[in-house]
Amino acid sequence: MRRSTLLFVAMLCCGGVPALGAQVIGRQSSGIGADNRQLTTEDQRASFQRALIHNGKWLTAAGVAAFTVVAATEHRRSRRDWNSLLTICRSAQDACAVAADGRYVRPDAEALYQRSREYDRRANRWLVVAQASLIATTALFIIDLRPGQGPENIPFPSQIRVGSVSGGAGVEMRIAF
Secondary structure, three states: OHHHHHHHHHHHHHHOOOOOHHHOOOOOOOOEOOOOOEOOHHHHHHHHHHHHHHHHHHHHHHHHHHHHHHHHHHHHHHHHHHHHHHHHHHHOOOOOOEOOOOOEOOHHHHHHHHHHHHHHHHHHHHHHHHHHHHHHHHHHHHHHOOOOOOOOOOOOOEEEEEEEEOOEEEEEEEEOO
């Protein structure tokens, strides 16, 4: 189960990679602009960076979902082993006796405890990776915004300013008609 989940995550991450220019038939050369002028290296670099940011935000967003699913799977495994340990402990009075070194006396109880902890550590690591991906996704969404180019479904362009005024905070909003 674990290998199939990791394979799914790898395929999901690689599935968002756009086709290279040489792989697409019928597309203009990347060195020619829409106005039939030769693009400079700076134009090509800016175009590549825009495409990388625009597509990268969706790739990292898919990563957030995938990493969260993997973390949930690891947590489920941890809970399963923990519940098995509780079943052993409830089966007899001394079933979960602890030795002087802090380990369970019964080897099966100790194995379930250690495996539960390991799954829990894995789940925590995957959640940290998911949160890092979420931060990267948020940053890429913000970077992809272009000043003055809002979405077309907002009827009135507006400006919102938040600042401090004497004795508190203030919000100002201007709507252009």
